[in-house]
Amino acid sequence: MIVTSALIIWKGLMCVTGSESPVVVVLSGSMEPGFKRGDILFLHMSKDPIRAGEIVVFHVDGREIPIVHRVIKVHERQDTGEVDILTKGDNNFGDDRLLYAHGQLWLQRHHIMGRAVGFLPYVGWVTIIMTEKPIIKYLLIGALGLLVITSKE
């Protein structure tokens, strides 16, 4: 029951928010005390322009892990509407230029996966534990399998 409801909610969220990955888990402490490791963020990507103060999730070219930080600078072009964006984690001393690709000074819209619009604490620990200690994932799947095989009906 719980697995199927989680799956329904996940797929429903994908439809409603229009994004491929509507929920992310916070992996680092760079946004504390607002977001701690293990919290989950709900994302939404609308066509509205990106503005300072918004918390965005982005990918750096060549890196897999998405980063969730706040926009601190926006420069939007008159003619094309394209933007140059600079981000920073609330708990970091400096801005994110150190995290960007070599020579990259700004993020553009295509780097941004979504805006964080809502938040649930602690729920993401399940994902973190399963990623960092895969043995637990195997134990869990093994136990579920065992349950299915040995159930009386």
Added chain:
Amino acid sequence: MHSFGYRANAVVTLAVTILAMMCSMASLSDNFNVPSPTAEVKVLNINWFQKQANGNDEVSLTVNISADLSSLFTWNTKQVFVFVAAEYETPQNALNQVSLWDGIIPSKDHAKFWIHTTNKYRLIDQGSNLRGKEFNLTLHWHVMPKTGKTFADKIVMTGYRLPEEYR
């Protein structure tokens, strides 16, 4: 239907469902809060105003920020992230927003504050457009909840102007 496994499954599902409902009700209750914050930002001094080697203007200012954001706090508020941004237009850019200072207000007791500071983040233009530039200072706040939806809004203060000449 009465084995331990099925009962445990039913109980856990119910518990998680109730928890999710409580979280969304907590978040919904935030919508009933009608905030009435006040803020004032004074530019006390332009410390220096130069054109960098790469052709971009940069200015350093000292500001005095005073605000009362206590009406933003509800029982579901974890913290309020507040920042002051300079906003201006240039021929090349329809909008430039540069955060000058930000802070975190952890509780209602700290929500009425007064701070005297130079800009935490550098105000650098893309180009050399800042001489005599009129700009707005906006105080933005993001109310970060204990669970649920984030609320954000701002107060726009107009009428600021940079000097005509470098100094």
